[in-house]
Amino acid sequence: MSLRITALTDPDENTASRRLAWLASGAEGAPVGSAFLRLFTRPGQDHLAELDVQVHPAERRGGVGSRLLEAAVEAARRDGRRSVIAQAAAGSPGDAFLAARGFGKVLTLTYTRLALADADLPALAKAIETPHLGYRLTSWEGTVPDELADTFVASRRAMDDMPMGTTDFGTVVWDLDRVKAAAAAVAGRGEILHTVAAVDESDGSIVGFTELVVPGDGTGDAQHYGTAVLPEHRGHGLALWMKAASIHEARTRHPQLAGLLTDTADNNPHMRHVNDALGYLPTHSAHEYQLDL
Numbered sequence: 152m153s154l155r156i157t158a159l160t161d162p163d164e165n166t167a168s169r170r171l172a173w174l175a176s177g178a179e180g181a182p183v184g185s186a187f188l189r190l191f192t193r194p195g196q197d198h199l200a201e202l203d204v205q206v207h208p209a210e211r212r213g214g215v216g217s218r219l220l221e222a223a224v225e226a227a228r229r230d231g232r233r234s235v236i237a238q239a240a241a242g243s244p245g246d247a248f249l250a251a252r253g254f255g256k257v258l259t260l261t262y263t264r265l266a267l268a269d270a271d272l273p274a275l276a277k278a279i280e281t282p283h284l285g286y287r288l289t290s291w292e293g294t295v296p297d298e299l300a301d302t303f304v305a306s307r308r309a310m311d312d313m314p315m316g317t318t319d320f321g322t323v324v325w326d327l328d329r330v331k332a333a334a335a336a337v338a339g340r341g342e343i344l345h346t347v348a349a350v351d352e353s354d355g356s357i358v359g360f361t362e363l364v365v366p367g368d369g370t371g372d373a374q375h376y377g378t379a380v381l382p383e384h385r386g387h388g389l390a391l392w393m394k395a396a397s398i399h400e401a402r403t404r405h406p407q408l409a410g411l412l413t414d415t416a417d418n419n420p421h422m423r424h425v426n427d428a429l430g431y432l433p434t435h436s437a438h439e440y441q442l443d444l
Contacts (some may be wrong), residue, residue, distance in 0.1 A: 153178040156218050166332055167193050173214050173222050183210040183375040186219035187237075188226055193329075195322035197404055202381050204245070216248055234319040237444065241436040254440035258316035259417040263431035264372065266410045267402050271430055273428075278395035278429075283349075283387055286358070294334040299357060303348065304330055306357040309379035314419040341367040345404075347397045349380070349389045358384040361393040369405035375413035378422065389401045390441050391425045398429065 154175060156318045160400035161172040168191045175184035191199045202223055227235050238252065239245030250256065277287075295303045309324035337344040342364050349359040359380035365373040375397075380389045401408055413431060415422045 154183075154213075154215060155224050156217060156333070158222070165336070166329070167191065167196075171223070171226055173219055175219055176212070183207050184187075184215040184219055186223045188223045190227075190230055190232070193324060195324045196320070198228040199319065200230070200232045201237045202227075202235050202237040204248075205407055212246060217252070217321075220252060220401065224442065224444070230420075232444055234316060235319075235442045237440050237442075238437050239440065241438055243341075246438055249440040251368050252442075254442045256279045256438050257318045257441045258439035260414045260437045260439065261417055261423070262387045262412070262414045263426055264410050264434050265398065265429065265431045267398075267408055269324050269430065270398060270402065275395050275399050275429075278391060279399060281388075281392070283389065285352055286384075286387065286389065286392075287350050287352055288347060288393065289350055289357075290345065290396070290400060292343060292345055293338060294331055295346065299345070299348070300327055300330070302356045303360070306360060306379075306381060306394055309359060309381045313379065314383065314416045316416065316418055316439070318441060319443070323425055328424070338363055343367060343369075345397065345400060347400065349384070350395055351384065356442070359389045359393060361397050363397050363411065365400055365401060365405055365408065370407045370409065371399055372412050373408055375411060378425075390422065391428060394425060394429060 154177065157176065159172040159174055161170045163170045171188045171190065173186045174182055177183050184204070188202045188379055189201040191197060191201070204219050204223070224235060224309050237249055239376050241259070259326050261439045291299070299365070304325055304327050307330070311322060334344055345363045345365060347361050348357045350356065353356045361378040362376035364376060378390055378394060398411065401411065413426060415426060
């Protein structure tokens, strides 16, 4: 097959990354595949690129994916990147493609879903009402309130030791501008960001949080974002407490919501236990791959 790879102009640029794109087309000009390479630009992750290659099922095994991969990896090298990461569903054609082209498997993720119609409401209520001496819960929608902003930003370091296998993911450096930009991005998509946080009553500081993004119309499935507790406050059941409260709030505020989605690294047994205890059930798994340049 005569194949043409065309570099495209991609307007998807923000304060944390920019993206390159390529289109593969056949002899008649019909598109047969695409590749996107996200180049992270903030300190702590400016060594990293994230790859997404898609090939039309009818055109697979014809060299389309390899040509697109070659263009993207070369661009990553020119930009001085150290690592390229990519994800594929376990057992998928992409899984085999990445493994055959020098990418190493560095992490396995299990995706789970809680059907809200099946949620154990008495168990949720018991989890929420169980006292956690020295702590209380608070919550908000959208951007963090000004009076909590500084301590919420400080609490984001709870994600720094998130289990990532051997992924060269770097460190996400959070400041108030980044926190506000993330909330604005969710709102810009027409979605709703709910945050539940645990507060240390001794000084009023936030010591843990869980985030949930709900479709703007309150239907379908919502997506959990980060859930984390500062190291010095772990071991008190705060993650389960916060997540139970988040589920309860989602069900109360959005009665038409069908379910909640989350994913957890297989080497994060604590969060897997939390999700299991709350009734989340596995839907599929995916592998994170990495190519060292």
